[in-house]
Amino acid sequence: MSTGTAAAPTARAARGGRTPLRPHEDRLLPTDPGQRGIARRLYDQVRDVALVCPHGHIDAGLLARDTPFTDPAALLVTPDHYVTRLLHAHGVPLEQLGLPAAGAGAAPPREVWRAFCARWHCFLGTATRGWLEAELHDVLGVRLQPSEQTADELYDQISHALAQPGLRPRALYSSFGIAVLATTDDPADDLRHHRTLAEDPSWSGRVIPTFRPDRYLDAAAADWPAALQRLGAASDIDTSSYPGLVAALEARRAHFRANGATATDHSARDPRMAFLAPADASRLFDQVRRGEADAAAQRLLSRQLLGEMARMSAEDGLVLALHTGVLRNHHTPTGARFGGDTGHDIPLRTEFTESLRRMLQRFGTNPAFQTVLFTLDETVFSRELAPLAGFYPSVYLGAPWWFLDAPRAMRRFRDAVSETAGFYRGAGFIDDTRGFCSIAARHDTARRVDAGYLASLVAEHVLTEQDAADVLHDMHDAQPRTAFRL
Amino acid sequence: MSTGTAAAPTARAARGGRTPLRPHEDRLLPTDPGQRGIARRLYDQVRDVALVCPHGHIDAGLLARDTPFTDPAALLVTPDHYVTRLLHAHGVPLEQLGLPAAGAGAAPPREVWRAFCARWHCFLGTATRGWLEAELHDVLGVRLQPSEQTADELYDQISHALAQPGLRPRALYSSFGIAVLATTDDPADDLRHHRTLAEDPSWSGRVIPTFRPDRYLDAAAADWPAALQRLGAASDIDTSSYPGLVAALEARRAHFRANGATATDHSARDPRMAFLAPADASRLFDQVRRGEADAAAQRLLSRQLLGEMARMSAEDGLVLALHTGVLRNHHTPTGARFGGDTGHDIPLRTEFTESLRRMLQRFGTNPAFQTVLFTLDETVFSRELAPLAGFYPSVYLGAPWWFLDAPRAMRRFRDAVSETAGFYRGAGFIDDTRGFCSIAARHDTARRVDAGYLASLVAEHVLTEQDAADVLHDMHDAQPRTAFRL
Amino acid sequence: MSTGTAAAPTARAARGGRTPLRPHEDRLLPTDPGQRGIARRLYDQVRDVALVCPHGHIDAGLLARDTPFTDPAALLVTPDHYVTRLLHAHGVPLEQLGLPAAGAGAAPPREVWRAFCARWHCFLGTATRGWLEAELHDVLGVRLQPSEQTADELYDQISHALAQPGLRPRALYSSFGIAVLATTDDPADDLRHHRTLAEDPSWSGRVIPTFRPDRYLDAAAADWPAALQRLGAASDIDTSSYPGLVAALEARRAHFRANGATATDHSARDPRMAFLAPADASRLFDQVRRGEADAAAQRLLSRQLLGEMARMSAEDGLVLALHTGVLRNHHTPTGARFGGDTGHDIPLRTEFTESLRRMLQRFGTNPAFQTVLFTLDETVFSRELAPLAGFYPSVYLGAPWWFLDAPRAMRRFRDAVSETAGFYRGAGFIDDTRGFCSIAARHDTARRVDAGYLASLVAEHVLTEQDAADVLHDMHDAQPRTAFRL
Secondary structure (H helix, E strand, O other): OOOOOOOOOOOHHHOOOOOEOOOOOOOOOOOOHHHHHHHHHHHHHHOOOOEEEOOOOOOHHHHHHOOOOOOHHHHHHOOOHHHHHHHHHOOOOHHHHOOOOOOOOOOOHHHHHHHHHHOHHHHOOOHHHHHHHHHHHHHOOOOEOOOOOOHHHHHHHHHHHHOOHHHOHHHHHHHHOEEEEEOOEOOOOOOHHHHHHHHOOOOOOOEEOOEOOHHHHOOOOOOHHHHHHHHHHHHOOOOOOHHHHHHHHHHHHHHHHHOOOOEEEEOOOOOOOOOOOHHHHHHHHHHHHOOOOOHHHHHHHHHHHHHHHHHHHHHHOOEEEEEOOEEOOOOHHHHHHHOOOOOOOEEOOOOOOOOOHHHHHHHOOOOOOOEEEEOOOOHHHHHHHHHHHOOOOOEEEOOOOOOOOOHHHHHHHHHHHHHHHOOOOEOOOOOOOOOHHHHHHHHHHHHHHHHHHHHHHHHOOOOOHHHHHHHHHHHOOHHHHHHOOO | OOOOOOOOOOOHHHOOOOOEOOOOOOOOOOOOHHHHHHHHHHHHHHOOOOEEEOOOOOOHHHHHHOOOOOOHHHHHHOOOHHHHHHHHHOOOOHHHHOOOOOOOOOOOHHHHHHHHHHOHHHHOOOHHHHHHHHHHHHHOOOOEOOOOOOHHHHHHHHHHHHOOHHHOHHHHHHHHOEEEEEOOEOOOOOOHHHHHHHHOOOOOOOEEOOEOOHHHHOOOOOOHHHHHHHHHHHHOOOOOOHHHHHHHHHHHHHHHHHOOOOEEEEOOOOOOOOOOOHHHHHHHHHHHHOOOOOHHHHHHHHHHHHHHHHHHHHHHOOEEEEEOOEEOOOOHHHHHHHOOOOOOOEEOOOOOOOOOHHHHHHHOOOOOOOEEEEOOOOHHHHHHHHHHHOOOOOEEEOOOOOOOOOHHHHHHHHHHHHHHHOOOOEOOOOOOOOOHHHHHHHHHHHHHHHHHHHHHHHHOOOOOHHHHHHHHHHHOOHHHHHHOOO | OOOOOOOOOOOHHHOOOOOEOOOOOOOOOOOOHHHHHHHHHHHHHHOOOOEEEOOOOOOHHHHHHOOOOOOHHHHHHOOOHHHHHHHHHOOOOHHHHOOOOOOOOOOOHHHHHHHHHHOHHHHOOOHHHHHHHHHHHHHOOOOEOOOOOOHHHHHHHHHHHHOOHHHOHHHHHHHHOEEEEEOOEOOOOOOHHHHHHHHOOOOOOOEEOOEOOHHHHOOOOOOHHHHHHHHHHHHOOOOOOHHHHHHHHHHHHHHHHHOOOOEEEEOOOOOOOOOOOHHHHHHHHHHHHOOOOOHHHHHHHHHHHHHHHHHHHHHHOOEEEEEOOEEOOOOHHHHHHHOOOOOOOEEOOOOOOOOOHHHHHHHOOOOOOOEEEEOOOOOHHHHHHHHHHOOOOOEEEOOOOOOOOOHHHHHHHHHHHHHHHOOOOEOOOOOOOOOHHHHHHHHHHHHHHHHHHHHHHHHOOOOOHHHHHHHHHHHOOHHHHHHOOO
16 A cells, blocks of 8 residues: 655745735735725725624623633634634644544644644635734734744744733724624523623623524434423423424523524524424424434424524514535544534535525515525525525625635625625625634725725726715625614 | 614715716726727727617517607616616515506606615616616716605606607617517417518518417416417417417417517526427326326426427427526515516526437437527536537527626626637627617627627737627627527 | 528628737736736746646557657547537537548548638637647647638648657657656556556656546446456456456556556546445445346446545555546437547536545545545535535645636636635646647646736735745646645
8 A cells, every 4th residue: 555645845845934924005905007096095994994793703701701812822723613624634633733632632732833834835825814914913913924933933922912911802802993793602501791791881892692593403413302401491491392492492582682682693504494384393393302203304393493583583583694505524533523613514505596485485575584694605696695685675695604705705706796686785794703813804804805896896987986985884884784783 | 573673874875965977988898908998999899780689578569659658667667677676675665666566556656766766876786777877878868866866857857858759669779779679479479569560661670579488388387278278269279289289389480480580488497308209298288287287297298398399499490599597486475466577586506418418419410400598597607508509509608697697797607608619609698678778778788898808808818809809799790690590 | 491591691701811820928817917027927937847747638659659640630620529519519510520420431631620720710719729829839830820711721731740750749748848647548458558658768758547447437338347348358357246346446456556657537427436335335236237227226336336446545545536527428419420528528517515425534534545626517616625625635626627627717716716725735737638739738828827816816915926936836846746646
């Protein structure tokens, strides 16, 4: 057997060293001379607009406790599956990136940081690199590119910076200019951190929860029965029957609304929903709960429960955000060792036209109902999502998300949807971040790309510059507020 | 229950007022300085070429009677589902847009027009806005953007203009420079308007019918039996048997050909066709007609009948235009109240490679047969349509159509197909319009975009400017004439 | 019946004549003034880097024998299905293009050449035209565009040139600067030509075989039993049992490795693989071989055999190149007359996320295993391939291939994958050629496009010019060497 031959030496490998880190003032703006000036002016008008953050994965406890970040690996590498996945693809085992493996110690953070810096060129061209360059430079004060040679120096510099008060979470919230930040929370969560913040007189920010019930709806999961029990405990409602589960979910939604939630969020494998008669739903629930159902019946129950979410949204007004079309934990052995969200969730072809029809026939023109549709399958942008948002008043176009939350992908999204749905059926940008420090950089990227996109239309005389300025401002302020009812 | 919260105030909402309407001379041409000059020269050579219109939805009676248009709402808003769909998405019920609802009066046209003008910013970035700006400016003489403030003034100005002889349908036909206009007609239509025009010595235009038999082929529709009866009456052939239906369709095709038709047009849900043995087809027909067939059998019969259309095309030479891949009347309640073509037809993923294989094995290299393939699913442009048109002499690439009949989508189409199929396997542009006044604007948009596309290739030294000029002229003259046998 | 009406006269048809052929020095580079200078500098640094050719369809015997090419039709038209398919689409029967039909003589080469030259404008905008212009100008010394008027003159000029020693295959190999050339070979091939070259002291090139076992894996093909017998004869192993077939395949792989092979290549209809228990596989094999299996069982066996290829790759280290997603011989009558690879292989929608999951769970993180994934379905670039290559160290992104091996398609590929997977998970360019003379032109096209793509990122301040230069060099040297273990 010939084991893996060594990789050919790269041109890049010979270089490295100490090169300056200088994000350019005009980065991501169009290079066409007729467009760049317009883009600059548009961008200048929106760069400092307060950040509306309707979807992300920041822990409210981070702000409630305001604990300092510790080191660059824990801040920028280990918790970010955008970063760890590509390092893994370049041959670094996840345990060497600080991920705790079942039955093994994680690597020390300085080693993690070195592994990352030595492969910094692997991120060239990725959205992640752009965010990281901005974070390193603008937030952490770094002026050198990461490399094998600079790894230790940067590690020490960043660790020192993180100990300063200006880089604690609440200070960053303020210096980033965040207007509102939605977290993503388990329905059984008591939301104590949200309450702590709301009741803290020294805190003037707005941090709201989002109701994310995936594990209670996924009737095929091994831990679904345990999840039902946890929900029962949290709601003090017996969840051993279908009406009980529905009542518990309704109760927890009310709890979330009382704590400021305006939306629910769902990551089903596909967006299909079912609307069974109550007796049929109960019978199906009982069958699944007794372990007597096949995969199809489990899936049907999951779809029925997602349909209940739509029904509840039409009643309580929580916006239904759908993030569908991913095969989670593609590489089972990695999932078993390191858990979920470890970089091997892979998108799937997705369909909305038929899948959402029954739901939209019920609730699509109901003024109380609103949904925001996200996809990882670009092919539905022009074919399905823009036409749906171009008719149903309840349907908003979600921003390009995950794998597509990058400059060129964002342009393709605008190209694909705007000519059918215009600019006022979109839900604006979401940062969807797991890294607090990247929030400003992500919004800034989107504002640059949107400014450039609109500048291209101004230069082609499709829009006036005044119209473009209004649209750009609305994209980053009124649209997400309207779509998510913030 | 929290009913729909109010939308956040938009930057745009604060503005409005009286802004000039001035479509720019260079609109939609590339902004790159090396490309724009070339694009201008190319566009100048093709801007006044007579319009070839092989597919659209103009009523021949409009030209036969030459009745004046009445008011801007009836001209530009109510009959155009591109316009009403987006207004509906922004919360305007269809009855307020002049659509006659079952059991309710439609809004007066001035109210419709006001509702439209107040939401003019919702069309920013859409293809519709571009067409409307050109129509308003070039055809109707409007010099102000629609807005809440200008709505009444524009209503009066346009209503007055429409009463002038230069804006009657025949005058517009002439001033637009239309060479040939194909309508879309029911096979049971007696085509009297087409004959009126053909026999009118004062009329020198060319208006030809297109055979559109959808309702006679859709064996799953509730009104299919009634349709068969109507076709029997029109053809004087008993359609209660499969051979009878086939004979009646053949007779009506002959009638259409005698009145100038060169093509048939089909809007099946997918392009699949069946070719059963005659006895099997008869048996299937009888079963469906007796109401004893399930959905699969109904679909099979529809596919068989579409297959008959291909067979007839190979015999009588009518070009088979396939407009497939749409789920009609997505929102059934709206369909029930307002009928079809009311803005909620939503595209579906489409497949051609396998679906058309049996048909192309039969007729694909038959010189009498020609087909033009349209799609709303961009993914098949490079993957299926260009390769098919790049081998089969009978297959022509239909222009980007509906939802895709917009500048950026047209560029994506050219990008996706030209490198495989070149420029001489395309069927040119179709305006597909329901608004007579928009015909010139739509062709002009396509010519600008095509000029810009070719200019980019000239600037990249892929084509010479002379080759590009020839290609551009052919795209808008020889290609549609050849593909549709005009 | 109205037979095919004559095509409308084209603007192009009126022209023709004697126009100069002058491929521009800056062709395919971006036209944006801020980008072109950068692109030129990047391109200059890579234009003369030795060509790495890990996949193509050159016959090793061509180099072993070093026979001169005879005439322009045999060199540029008849063997190239890119060329013949488009001429066929323009109404030229394949027999008039020199393809030997069952029971009929092929046209003489001068007639073939005339048919091609008269339709030279049909290739405008295609990738093929770009390659041909470069070949004609740079390799064959032609200075006039092909046309009806120049056909005979060019025929004579090229035929004369081909007789010169500088245009014999070995001389071209050297003047093209080829570093390594992989051929595509039948497992039963004795590889005598590869050995001849390896043992020839006067030859310093590197020509290596690729193991391409399609016909032995396709259990649904009519000639599969005969193929098994041939493989048995070549390996001297009884292939009438499943273990025998597996052993024979392993033996042939060893033979290929001993002759320099580093990869296997597979053109299944889809990339799905099966991993049955040995006893089940044997039972299935026996059933299929006895002719007692239905289509589903045949397909399962084919997938099982493809799974064996992956397993063997994980053991012997041959890189598994997957070229899937084509419906071969779409037009059966043409296939029956002219055989395969005659221009009517049409791409199919393809799926990787689920299809490859079981294989990647087995081998995806095995350091001995490597795979390169190719597709004709652009929709999987961003949705599936980049995410897979962005996690699995064994997965490399294949270059855009066939129908997509053209400038704009290459840019779409880079746009779609780079933001997720960066530049260091790609397998570089493959020329995939059947025409020896086109090798340099194809690599040059890719280098120009990649230089332009990277220049756009430099101009947008996403990369530094130094980083871009490193990336470009690696794309055309280190990456293909690493991905294909050359």
